[in-house]
Amino acid sequence: MSTGIDSRTNILNRLRKGLGKDPSLSxxxxxxxxxxxxxxxxxRTENFITAMAAVKTEIHRTTEELWPELxxxxxxxxxxxxLLVSSKRETGKRMATQExxxxxxxxLQTVPDNPPGLKDKLFFDIPATxxxxxxxxxxxxxxxxxxxxxxxxxxxxxxxxxxxxxxAKDIYNTLADVIRxxxxxxxxxxxxxxxxxxxxxxxxxxxxxxxxxxxxxLIVLLVE
Amino acid sequence: xxxxxxxxxxxxxxRVERDLNNPLLRTNFREAMDFLMDxxxxxxxxxxxxxxxxxxxxxxxxxxxxxxxxLLEQMEVKLRENGIRVHWAExxxxxxxxxxxxxxxxxxxxxxxxxxxxxxxTELNAFLEQEGINPVEADMxxxxxxxxxxxxxxxVMPAIHKxxxxxxxxxxxxxxxxxxxxxxxELIQAARQELRKVFHGADIGLTGVNFMVAETxxxxxxxxxxxxxxxxxxxKVHVAMTGIEKVIxxxxxxxxxxxxxxxxxxxQPITTYVNMISSPRKGSEDGPEEVHxxxxxxxxxxxxxxxxxxxxxxxxxxxxxxxxxxxYTRLGGHAYGTTYPGPIGSILSPHLLGLEETKDLPSASxxxxxxxxxxxxxxxxxxxxxxxxxxxxxxxKKGEEAVIRGHGTKYTHTEKAAWxxxxxxxxxxxxxxxxALSATLFRGLTPSKxxxxxxxxxxxxxxxxxxxxxxxxYRKQQGGAEL
Numbered sequence: 001m002s003t004g005i006d007s008r009t010n011i012l013n014r015l016r017k018g019l020g021k022d023p024s025l026s027x028x029x030x031x032x033x034x035x036x037x038x039x040x041x042x043x044r045t046e047n048f049i050t051a052m053a054a055v056k057t058e059i060h061r062t063t064e065e066l067w068p069e070l071x072x073x074x075x076x077x078x079x080x081x082x083l084l085v086s087s088k089r090e091t092g093k094r095m096a097t098q099e100x101x102x103x104x105x106x107x108l109q110t111v112p113d114n115p116p117g118l119k120d121k122l123f124f125d126i127p128a129t130x131x132x133x134x135x136x137x138x139x140x141x142x143x144x145x146x147x148x149x150x151x152x153x154x155x156x157x158x159x160x161x162x163x164x165x166x167x168a169k170d171i172y173n174t175l176a177d178v179i180r181x182x183x184x185x186x187x188x189x190x191x192x193x194x195x196x197x198x199x200x201x202x203x204x205x206x207x208x209x210x211x212x213x214x215x216x217x218l219i220v221l222l223v224e
Numbered sequence: 225x226x227x228x229x230x231x232x233x234x235x236x237x238x239r240v241e242r243d244l245n246n247p248l249l250r251t252n253f254r255e256a257m258d259f260l261m262d263x264x265x266x267x268x269x270x271x272x273x274x275x276x277x278x279x280x281x282x283x284x285x286x287x288x289x290x291x292x293x294x295l296l297e298q299m300e301v302k303l304r305e306n307g308i309r310v311h312w313a314e315x316x317x318x319x320x321x322x323x324x325x326x327x328x329x330x331x332x333x334x335x336x337x338x339x340x341x342x343x344x345x346t347e348l349n350a351f352l353e354q355e356g357i358n359p360v361e362a363d364m365x366x367x368x369x370x371x372x373x374x375x376x377x378x379x380v381m382p383a384i385h386k387x388x389x390x391x392x393x394x395x396x397x398x399x400x401x402x403x404x405x406x407x408x409x410e411l412i413q414a415a416r417q418e419l420r421k422v423f424h425g426a427d428i429g430l431t432g433v434n435f436m437v438a439e440t441x442x443x444x445x446x447x448x449x450x451x452x453x454x455x456x457x458x459x460k461v462h463v464a465m466t467g468i469e470k471v472i473x474x475x476x477x478x479x480x481x482x483x484x485x486x487x488x489x490x491x492q493p494i495t496t497y498v499n500m501i502s503s504p505r506k507g508s509e510d511g512p513e514e515v516h517x518x519x520x521x522x523x524x525x526x527x528x529x530x531x532x533x534x535x536x537x538x539x540x541x542x543x544x545x546x547x548x549x550x551x552y553t554r555l556g557g558h559a560y561g562t563t564y565p566g567p568i569g570s571i572l573s574p575h576l577l578g579l580e581e582t583k584d585l586p587s588a589s590x591x592x593x594x595x596x597x598x599x600x601x602x603x604x605x606x607x608x609x610x611x612x613x614x615x616x617x618x619x620x621k622k623g624e625e626a627v628i629r630g631h632g633t634k635y636t637h638t639e640k641a642a643w644x645x646x647x648x649x650x651x652x653x654x655x656x657x658x659x660a661l662s663a664t665l666f667r668g669l670t671p672s673k674x675x676x677x678x679x680x681x682x683x684x685x686x687x688x689x690x691x692x693x694x695x696x697x698y699r700k701q702q703g704g705a706e707l
Contacts, residue, residue, distance in 0.1 A: 032279025
């Protein structure tokens with residue numbers, strides 16, 4: 001068997017030989033286009049909500065002032081008594097100052113400094129998490145997350161319920177707009193994620209079931 | 225090793241016979257394909273928009289392929305800068321060995337797998353099992369097939385041929401604490417619990433890749449379940465495996481292709497998760513400490529060398545061609561006998577396996593054109609099928625370079641002679657007239673049994689008078705001019 005370096009050379013040589021003198025195409029040779037939307041802020045928000053709700057995401061419209069209280073109310077309704085947040089994010093900071101949390105019987109846990117150690121907790125203990133998101137997409141109803149050490153990847157994946165705090169001003173029309181306007185091509189993070197609804201599958205007889213491997217519920221607190 | 229399904233060593237005709245005579249299978253596929261076609265068409269309501277988007281999708285893929293070697297090198301540099309290790313494999317054996325080496329280096333016993341058709345192509349699971357490593361499929365469909373020791377019959381919905389009763393029995397037999405139930409929610413939860421244990425303990429995760437972005441060195445994975453995210457988040461090593469053709473030039477090329485992929489595949493505006501991975505974990509982030517990318521050729525460089533057949537590599541694996549194919553819908557995926565079934569399989573597999581192994585596939589089509597009408601990146605599948613049919617009966621001229629393995633594998637002297645006579649007959653009016661005359665005069669001698677044809681149809685008997693003579697007669701009656 002040839003070594004990896006040989007394989008690389010052989011494959012590239014075969015491709016170059018195969019390409020021969022065929023011209024290489026550039027962006028200016030592209031034709032066709034994607035859909036274009038002239039939505040104002042309200043339309044964007046409405047379209048986002050419609051698209052997300054269509055895939056069984058719970059959306060609660062709220063305000064800067066009221067969202068912590070609303071969150072606690074939803075948690076109690078769902079019989080969830082423990083929530084994981086990041087103390088370094090707006091979510092954790094705000095929740096920590098809410099006096100009514102103690103009365104509600106809710107336990108607030110924060111992401112430790114060494115997230116890999118968090119694994120067992122996420123798998124076995126934590127019933128729900130609250131994360132921030134970077135932005136959102138109206139066309140497809142997607143949340144954009146760039147997980148990091150404060151809000152690790154597993155936080156939006158492993159526990160059964162995922163709450164997300166989204167500011168209406170951060171909603172873009174399309175993914176293309178997000179990528180361009182936020183300058184993603186200049187530097188991508190370790191992991192960039194689009195989340196559009198709770199985890200699901202139709203692999204058994206095309207019947208839709210939620211909570212396949214990720215969260216069974218996705219709940220968005222939309223701050224307007 | 226080949227990527228052929230060991231379909232009980234049946235021939236193509238025997239597999240077709242077997243599956244056509246399975247009414248349950250046919251109902252499953254008919255209903256499933258109708259469902260997927262409806263889902264797709266409900267999303268593409270504005271035809272102009274769809275055609276514009278398909279044009280763009282085709283442009284992006286053609287542009288990437290027009291500079292594929294450069295893009296692969298550019299991407300490799302970027303991936304290395306980002307800390308992702310790149311491996312190149314010419315054959316399935318090499319690809320499997322690379323995965324094994326990585327696993328053994330880490331002393332891994334269990335591998336959790338996200339969905340990867342390329343790992344099906346290389347038959348990675350069987351290879352790893354021989355080497356004492358336990359691969360566990362985590363995509364629900366693939367998990368079901370692994371338990372059933374079965375193979376995918378569709379590239380997007382691999383277990384589409386299984387009924388929920390099949391799966392209920394399978395889970396009852398194989399899963400701890402799972403009683404027989406036809407409740408799909410309960411079945412999925414049972415599998416989730418079982419697979420969670422594996423995710424929690426696995427040290428290595430393997431996935432496929434939907435797109436690789438050369439500009440940023442990013443691997444893009446598209447999925448609904450979260451198994452791909454789990455496999456790329458929880459274990460300390462992530463190995464991604466894909467074909468060399470999956471690269472795109474710019475990050476800006478991604479959104480239109482994503483839109484085309486998910487809408488064409490399942491009629492979703494987007495999948496639940498779009499997972500973009502550009503490096504192993506940094507600092508105290510979570511995620512794998514090591515990320516590897518295995519790039520597989522396995523015959524892809526063969527169609528690449530021919531401008532027309534290169535278009536095969538534009539494919540983004542949405543399976544819309546399968547969903548809309550009247551032949552696939554009636555047969556299902558297993559009859560094809562290859563990892564990639566349906567129209568795309570019939571134009572791709574001959575390159576991966578050679579025409580000797582796949583000589584029946586280019587003819588397993590009515591050339592109705594439904595596949596090319598829905599293909600999101602405008603691959604002219606019927607043209608490529610016709611081209612492969614031609615290559616299959618054409619012997620290479622002296623000094624001519626092969627464009628595929630197995631030129632002329634379907635060539636027979638009888639067929640050659642038949643077409644030669646046909647061409648002589650139709651280019652000489654005198655010969656043609658005498659042929660027509662004898663065909664009508666001796667019509668009584670037409671054999672009543674003709675191999676293949678008369679199994680399901682009556683024998684074709686020439687009419688008493690040829691069309692020419694009928695027209696002649698008609699003109700005479702009308703007093704018109706001679707023909």
